[in-house]
Amino acid sequence: MSPLLRLSGVSVSYGPVAAIRDISLEVNEGETVALLGANGAGKTTTLRAATGLAPLMAGQVTFADQDITGWRTYRIVRAGFVHVPQGRAIFADQTVEENLLLGAWSLRDRSRLLALLEREYARFPRLAERRRQLAGTLSGGEQQMLAIARGLMSDPRCIALDEPSLGLAPLLVREVMEAIRQLNASGITVLLVEQLATVALAVSHRAYVLQRGRVVLTGTGAELLASPELVQSYLGVGS
Template sequence: MLEITNLSVNYGAIRALTNISLDVKTGEIVALIGSNGAGKTTTLNTISGIVPVAEGSISFKGRNITKTPPHQIAALGIAHVPEGRRVFPRMSVMENLEMGAFTRNDREGVRASFEEVFQRFPRLEERKNQLAATLSGGEQQMLAMGRALMAKPTLMLMDEPSMGLAPMLVEEIFNIIRAINQSGTTILLVEQNAHMALSIASRAFVLETGNIVLAGAASELAANPEVRRAYLGE
């Protein structure tokens, strides 16, 4: 579904990513793990078209999207749940969800998507007229995920969905991610909580200072002594 080949990204004179290659197959959860500043968020922002590519290519379902504008990438079926949630604070829950559906013209389909989102996140329906700024951190994360689902994506990019959440909420968020995947959405997951990420992913890549240093089955990486020492607290 997604193929990144020899991708390099610069921030001015600083190279953030160096010749990285990775792929995501239809139906997978693929985890991208690494320490702060490794380039994980940059990778997702580059796929979404927010950050320009210096070298290399990105293809989605066989189509080259390397220089495609972000709004067109969203319309192709890639939804991005950004780091820090980035909900629209002065808009209501309903208005935030409507923004997620901005690429769609099918009113009946959008109405059905509202129902699906509210079934998955009952708390959002309870708070649908509240301003997003008044929600808790966990509720804002649910809203960011619900907003992405409103686009009916085939690929979701999730950036640090557990950041700042209580352990009980982290468990809930990861159960929801697993359920979204099981309902047919492919997921590329960036997550600081490497243990949780590797527990739900089928494959994973390890990013260090802009380079992919390890790749393989998530279960194999979870058992790798180097990964356990660096990212699993052992």
């Protein structure tokens, strides 16, 4: 069976600066795959290239047996692949529910809206309790849950999450990772970008490590976790 998502030889430049070079990776349906690397390694650019937000200089992206290279983002979302950006990008002066409904813009069948909303409220009970509250009044952890739930409102087969742990206290990081583990268990394929390698590996089947825009290491979560010195040498102390 071919992978759900495949990047082959993908390169992206910002002007004269090459951000990622010749990136190849595969994500199989049902997996959680981590994309690890230090700040500036090219993780966000890789996600942006995969979801139509950064133009490719070279390479190809396929999703669900379709060549999606060069597709606009809205089409990729409709095909079942959504990207939750780094920094969450929730609308602080709108309610939790309004934010969630915005995530469903791509739905063609509007009759499914309420069912999807209830599905996310069941998955994230704290969002249900706060559905009429302005999103800006949520805690950092709750805002991250909201950003993820908003992405899930497009009913994706695959969700790419860019540094969901960013700025969260350790206890909240654990909660967010548990939520990711559960959404993967519910059948959604996850591409998880993280700087916190050990945290991400604990919920991932496999991982790719980026360094200066290239894939330098890949393996199962267990393999990479078993070689902390290897991870440390690529990711630095504290990861």
